[in-house]
Amino acid sequence: AQKVTQAQTEISVVEKEDVTLDCVYETRDTTYYLFWYKQPPSGELVFLIRRNSFDEQNEISGRYSWNFQKSTSSFNFTITASQVVDSAVYFCALSEEWAGYQKVTFGTGTKLQVIP
Amino acid sequence: EAQVTQNPRYLITVTGKKLTVTCSQNMNHEYMSWYRQDPGLGLRQIYYSMNVEVTDKGDVPEGYKVSRKEKRNFPLILESPSPNQTSLYFCASSRGGGTSNYEQYFGPGTRLTVT
Numbered sequence: 001a002q003k004v005t006q007a008q009t010e011i012s013v014v015e016k017e018d019v020t021l022d023c024v025y026e027t028r029d030t031t032y033y034l035f036w037y038k039q040p041p042s043g044e045l046v047f048l049i050r051r052n053s054f055d056e057q058n059e060i061s062g063r064y065s066w067n068f069q070k071s072t073s074s075f076n077f078t079i080t081a082s083q084v085v086d087s088a089v090y091f092c093a094l095s096e097e098w099a100g101y102q103k104v105t106f107g108t109g110t111k112l113q114v115i116p
Numbered sequence: 117e118a119q120v121t122q123n124p125r126y127l128i129t130v131t132g133k134k135l136t137v138t139c140s141q142n143m144n145h146e147y148m149s150w151y152r153q154d155p156g157l158g159l160r161q162i163y164y165s166m167n168v169e170v171t172d173k174g175d176v177p178e179g180y181k182v183s184r185k186e187k188r189n190f191p192l193i194l195e196s197p198s199p200n201q202t203s204l205y206f207c208a209s210s211r212g213g214g215t216s217n218y219e220q221y222f223g224p225g226t227r228l229t230v231t
Contacts, residue, residue, distance in 0.1 A: 009156075033217040035219060035220075043204075044222065044224060045159075045206060045208075047219040047220065047221070050218065095217040097217050102147060102164065103164065103172075103174060103175075104149065104161055104164070104217075105161070106151070106158045106160070106161075107158055108157060108158035109158045109159075
């Protein structure tokens with residue numbers, strides 16, 4: 001069975017600090033996809049990144065970067081020079097596909113508070 | 117505008133009174149899904165649908181029903197709601213399935229209270 005663990009329930013940082021959100025996953029599949037979503041205080045869920053299991057390249061998008069390591073089953077998310085607008089709950093998710101079916105498992109989320 | 121819509125956004129009901137939460141997407145997506153969000157538990161998948169007339173259980177399907185008669189609509193049915201189904205519900209859709217699993221687009225959420 002697939003599982004996603006976000007061990008950090010809440011993190012507080014001061015504005016301009018860097019912060020890393022951890023995500024550890026379990027899956028028996030060799031083909032799978034990992035995602036990060038952001039849920040700001042307004043409540044909507046916003047897609048941030050998608051990564052497949054065959055692509056271990058790290059990715060950078062502005063102040064956001066992602067470190068995917070299959071050896072440790074981790075897909076960590078780093079925000080550089082955090083800003084108040086980064087305050088949100090961040091979810092990591094895992095999607096497996098087998099026999100034409102596609103199940104998605106989310107982690108329990110990490111609430112990030114950026115203090116001005 | 118590409119979007120996923122849910123109705124109603126807020127609902128207070130009583131135990132046992134059947135209700136339906138509608139979900140519609142205008143992106144011609146094959147994949148649709150329902151989640152519930154509870155404090156400390158994150159989002160948990162209730163049901164999903166790979167395409168019209170193709171549905172399957174997620175992690176927490178008990179007490180819920182779904183149907184996918186049209187590609188754009190994926191209603192969530194609670195035949196006999198109970199207080200433990202009080203939650204925030206999200207509908208989502210995405211492209212494809214098949215050999216690639218794509219990001220999901222979420223509706224605004226439906227906050228359900230069952231008394």
